[in-house]
Amino acid sequence: xxxxxxxxxLAKFEGRRGNKYPxxxxxxxxxxxxxxxxxxxxLRETAEELGMSAQTLxxxxxxxxxxxxxxxxxxxxxxxxxARGSLVVEYGPLRVSGLDLAAxxxxxxxxx
Numbered sequence: 001x002x003x004x005x006x007x008x009x010l011a012k013f014e015g016r017r018g019n020k021y022p023x024x025x026x027x028x029x030x031x032x033x034x035x036x037x038x039x040x041x042x043l044r045e046t047a048e049e050l051g052m053s054a055q056t057l058x059x060x061x062x063x064x065x066x067x068x069x070x071x072x073x074x075x076x077x078x079x080x081x082x083a084r085g086s087l088v089v090e091y092g093p094l095r096v097s098g099l100d101l102a103a104x105x106x107x108x109x110x111x112x
Contacts, residue, residue: 010050
């Protein structure tokens with residue numbers, strides 16, 4: 001489906017309680033978003049074109065990558081000298097980079 005067709009389909013669900021979108025529609029939106037990303041468009045630009053929130057689009061993309069949609073438990077082990085200052089943490093549309101391990105731990109504490 002093209003952008004305008006997807007926008008029309010998404011609009012059919014506005015204002016509905018619970019906003020239950022069909023899986024086929026979510027898959028088509030994610031496919032368009034992935035194509036747009038490969039062309040250099042941001043998630044926010046795609047969401048605006050479709051008339052939806054960037055947060056919802058990011059969530060749908062995260063679900064498409066990981067069916068559970070939940071955070072994955074990880075173990076933090078010693079910091080190697082190669083990793084110092086170049087830590088990258090990603091989840092859905094969120095990306096944090098350039099922090100050392102202590103700064104990431106502090107960020108997580110503040111966000112909790």
